[in-house]
Amino acid sequence: MSVDEKIREIVTRIIRKEDIDLNSTATFKEVGADSLDIVQILVALEEAFDIEIVDEDLKSVNNMKEFVTYIKSKVAEKV
Amino acid sequence: MNEMSLKGKVALITGGSRGIGRAITLKLAAEGADVIINYFRRRSTAEVTAQEARDKGVAAHIIKANVGEPEKIDSMFDEIEEKFGRLDILINNAASGVARSALDLDSRGWDWTMDINARAFLLCAQRAARLMKNGGKMVTISSLGSRLVLPIYTAVGVSKAALEALTRYLAIELAPQGICVNGIAAAAVETEALKLYTSEQGLPQLSWQTTPAGRMVQPEDIANVVAFLCSDESAMIRGQIIVIDGGVSLAPIGYTDTKDDEGG
Numbered sequence: 396m397s398v399d400e401k402i403r404e405i406v407t408r409i410i411r412k413e414d415i416d417l418n419s420t421a422t423f424k425e426v427g428a429d430s431l432d433i434v435q436i437l438v439a440l441e442e443a444f445d446i447e448i449v450d451e452d453l454k455s456v457n458n459m460k461e462f463v464t465y466i467k468s469k470v471a472e473k474v
Numbered sequence: 475m476n477e478m479s480l481k482g483k484v485a486l487i488t489g490g491s492r493g494i495g496r497a498i499t500l501k502l503a504a505e506g507a508d509v510i511i512n513y514f515r516r517r518s519t520a521e522v523t524a525q526e527a528r529d530k531g532v533a534a535h536i537i538k539a540n541v542g543e544p545e546k547i548d549s550m551f552d553e554i555e556e557k558f559g560r561l562d563i564l565i566n567n568a569a570s571g572v573a574r575s576a577l578d579l580d581s582r583g584w585d586w587t588m589d590i591n592a593r594a595f596l597l598c599a600q601r602a603a604r605l606m607k608n609g610g611k612m613v614t615i616s617s618l619g620s621r622l623v624l625p626i627y628t629a630v631g632v633s634k635a636a637l638e639a640l641t642r643y644l645a646i647e648l649a650p651q652g653i654c655v656n657g658i659a660a661a662a663v664e665t666e667a668l669k670l671y672t673s674e675q676g677l678p679q680l681s682w683q684t685t686p687a688g689r690m691v692q693p694e695d696i697a698n699v700v701a702f703l704c705s706d707e708s709a710m711i712r713g714q715i716i717v718i719d720g721g722v723s724l725a726p727i728g729y730t731d732t733k734d735d736e737g738g
Contacts, residue, residue, distance in 0.1 A: 431572055431583055438515065438540065447517055 398444070398470050402463055405439045444470045466467040481506030484558050488512040488541050489568030491520035494615060494663055497624045497693030501701045503534065507563060510554060511536045522609055541594035542586060544731065551601035561605035563704050566595040566614040566637070571630035584629055587627035589678065591633035592640065599644050599655075609652025611704045614641045615657040615696065616715060618723055634659075638715050645713030655696045656703045656711055659720030664690045685720025 396402070399417070409415055410428050419426075423433055437448050446469040456462050485502045487494040490511040499509050500523070504651070509527050513520035513536060524534035537553055539546040554561060560734070570590045572583030595614055602612065621635035638657055645655035695718055702708050712736045718724060 431586055434570075441515060447515070 398438070398467055401443055402440065404464055406436055409435045409439065416459070417463050418460050418462055422458055423462075426459065440466055441461060444473065446473060447468060478506035479589075479707075480563070480701070483507040483562040483704075484510065484560060485563035485565065486510040486512060486554065486598075486602070487565040487567055488594070489514065490565070491516065491523045491536070494660070494693045495565075495567040496523050497697040498567060498615075498700050499523055499527055499534075500530070501694070501697035502563065502704065503530040503532045503555060503567075506532060507591075507704075508558075509535070510558070511579055512539055512541065512550060513570065514538070514540055514570075540590075541598065542570070542589040544593075544597055546567050547594065547597045548602065551598075551605070557604060558606060559605075561602050562608075562610045564598060564602040564610070564612045565700060565704075566598060566612065568594065569625075569630070571633065573626045573630075574628065575626050576628040577627055585632055587629035588633050590637065592633050593635035595637055595640055596728070598691040599640075599648075603648055603651060603653060605653065610706060612627065612641075612644065612653060612655040613650075613700050613703045614638070614655075615700075616657050617643075618659055618661050618717070618719060620659060620715075624721065625627050625663070636695040642713040643652055649712060654703070654712060656708070656713065657715040658696055658699055658703075659715050659719075660696055661685065661691050661722050664692055674736035686725050687717065687720030689720065691720055 401415055403415075408413055409432050412427060415426050416422065416451070429442065440446070441448055444466070446466075448466070448469065452465065456465050480502055483506070485507040487495050487499045487502070487509060490499040490509065490569065491513040499511055503509050509524075509532060511520050511527070511534060517536070517538065520536040520538075524536050527534035535567050536555065539550040540639070541547055555703050567591060571587040574583060594648070599612060602610070614636040616638050619631035620638050624631060641655055642658040648655055699716055699718055702713065724727055
């Protein structure tokens with residue numbers, strides 16, 4: 396499973412929606428995620444990729460597309 | 475309390491890397507205890523706190539685990555058993571919660587909060603008691619929200635009430651094993667978590683900032699009492715919840731020093 400596919404699997408499973416466009420400029424809130432969803436997504440991604448997501452970094456992440464880019468950059472740092 | 479009263483003890487502090495947990499970790503380390511710091515997400519923060527503990531001359535070990543998940547608790551205690559073979563002190567500090575009013579609270583938010591704040595202590599205490607072969611101490615960190623009604627604090631408040639009740643039950647059940655179980659109920663403590671709670675919810679900060687004692691409760695205020703409850707000097711305190719609030723719960727609307735008129 397590619398990094399993109401794994402991110403999609405985690406996000407859709409936790410938000411409980413299949414039709415989420417991870418390339419969109421929509422925010423998590425706009426696709427129906429609440430604060431608990433976001434925490435659970437962060438925890439699941441950290442475990443899946445063995446990365447540490449820095450909450451302060453997320454302050455400059457404005458939408459789903461930027462979020463995926465950020466996660467992929469953290470995964471790339473591990474390689 | 476005697477200097478280094480906890481020398482040679484092994485202490486697990488859940489959520490021990492930052493805020494109140496960090497202050498407890500460093501206080502127990504200063505009293506001579508080797509510390510096991512459980513953390514949820516920030517390894518780098520846990521490593522910093524562990525080094526601060528080591529600088530006090532004790533051993534420090536970090537374990538990542540979401541205590542809301544039973545299998546993670548089991549893995550954590552498997553590691554403790556393997557590495558240390560025993561445990562003398564359990565500090566149940568890790569907490570989380572969904573900030574919503576009762577009518578907006580869904581079952582996911584309820585379960586998340588209860589699992590981390592209340593069920594985790596049950597599961598940790600079960601495993602810890604087996605490792606406390608020569609007796610031990612358990613201290614739970616609660617809050618005034620267990621008995622007072624605070625804005626959007628429903629899930630956390632109820633979970634803390636459960637935690638306090640569990641503290642009492644375990645105090646009696648574990649007394650024959652020489653294990654003392656007590657808790658602390660703190661007023662708002664000046665931490666990053668409090669800033670998040672107040673700023674995100676748009677709550678007024680002023681009411682948190684003063685107490686009859688003249689200042690907010692600090693993490694170190696909690697840590698000092700935890701250290702006392704972990705010492706032999708508190709051996710006859712069982713199943714009690716010690717309130718640390720600078721008196722604010724006794725004078726919730728404020729109190730000013732007024733003098734009676736003569737003859738009044």
